[in-house]
Amino acid sequence: MTSEDPLADRLQLDRPHSARVWNFLLGGKDNYAADREAGEMIIKMFPDIALLARLQRGFLVRAVRYLAEEAGIRQFLDIGTGLPTVDNTHEVAQRIAPESRIVYVDNDPLVLVHAQALLTSAPEGACAYVEADVRDPDTILEAAARTLDFSKPIALTMLGILGQIPDSDEPEAVVARFLDALPPGSYLALTDGTDTNPALNQAISVYNANSASSYYLRSPARVTSFFDGLEPVEPGIVPISRWRPEPVDVGRGTSDVVDTICGIGRKV
Numbered sequence: 001m002t003s004e005d006p007l008a009d010r011l012q013l014d015r016p017h018s019a020r021v022w023n024f025l026l027g028g029k030d031n032y033a034a035d036r037e038a039g040e041m042i043i044k045m046f047p048d049i050a051l052l053a054r055l056q057r058g059f060l061v062r063a064v065r066y067l068a069e070e071a072g073i074r075q076f077l078d079i080g081t082g083l084p085t086v087d088n089t090h091e092v093a094q095r096i097a098p099e100s101r102i103v104y105v106d107n108d109p110l111v112l113v114h115a116q117a118l119l120t121s122a123p124e125g126a127c128a129y130v131e132a133d134v135r136d137p138d139t140i141l142e143a144a145a146r147t148l149d150f151s152k153p154i155a156l157t158m159l160g161i162l163g164q165i166p167d168s169d170e171p172e173a174v175v176a177r178f179l180d181a182l183p184p185g186s187y188l189a190l191t192d193g194t195d196t197n198p199a200l201n202q203a204i205s206v207y208n209a210n211s212a213s214s215y216y217l218r219s220p221a222r223v224t225s226f227f228d229g230l231e232p233v234e235p236g237i238v239p240i241s242r243w244r245p246e247p248v249d250v251g252r253g254t255s256d257v258v259d260t261i262c263g264i265g266r267k268v
Contacts, residue, residue, distance in 0.1 A: 015212040018164060019108040023083045025053035030083045030110060038207055045203035052260050055240045056191050059262050060159055061087045062244050063189040066233070066264065067155045068096040071187060075154040077144055079134050079178075080161025081106040084117040089157065090127050098122040103144040105130045134161050135169050137177040153185035160260075162226065163192050163215045175226050184267055188230060191240055191262035192223045200259050223261050230265025237263035 016038035020031040024039040031039075042049045067073040074097055078089045081104040093100040104118050104127070112131050121127035128147040132140045141150075148154055156178055165171040179188060195201055195217035208214040224237045235243060240260040 025050045042203045046200045064092040068093045073155045075148045076102045078157045079105040094122040098124040101126040103128045107133045155187045157189045159191045186267045189264045197259045227265040233264040
């Protein structure tokens with residue numbers, strides 16, 4: 001017997017999905033009971049998870065601002081977009097350079113539902129949405145080339161997405177395939193969770209046992225290896241709370257948050 005609503009089947013409302021759980025942790029409304037239950041469970045086991053979600057969002061804003069304003073990048077390939085919220089990649093980039101062109105990529109069906117909210121580009125620039133899995137770089141690159149000019153520098157953003165790839169799918173090779181397609185002068189901005197906190201490790205283990213997808217924490221050295229061959233942008237590959245924090249963030253007790261690391265690297 002087939003469902004009359006294939007999208008409803010794909011949404012799997014009875015099981016938590018990473019994009020929706022992250023949306024809940026950020027205080028969003030695009031989530032369901034199963035996502036909220038999973039989020040509450042993680043918060044109970046690891047209270048700093050909501051802080052990590054906010055810190056990652058803050059890094060996205062600071063990273064895109066650096067890339068557009070200081071590095072002069074005008075093209076962005078945002079893989080693992082997540083659900084729309086305030087200060088999406090195109091909004092930050094186009095406030096600085098309205099001609100910026102952005103391609104969003106995700107494979108969560110609810111993100112697809114909200115894709116039109118991601119496509120409100122400034123008239124001088126462009127936005128596009130690609131529904132694809134990060135483990136299929138060739139499909140993503142082919143689709144992105146309809147909007148982005150791969151002869152000019154591109155910023156590749158992969159925030160929290162590599163943790164959703166098991167080792168068996170060779171995340172290093174996935175990153176390398178994307179970087180190989182980008183010209184010199186391009187950048188990689190990346191964040192990922194680390195396995196250095198036993199409480200976070202246990203919370204993620206319980207989440208994985210109950211979720212439609214799994215998250216794989218890795219060592220700081222392993223996450224840093226994704227930047228191999230790139231020229232790091234100061235202050236390098238560091239805990240997420242220490243990458244060019246805003247003055248308002250200093251003194252808020254976030255300087256010791258080390259369970260996610262991040263950085264930006266330039267292809268030379």
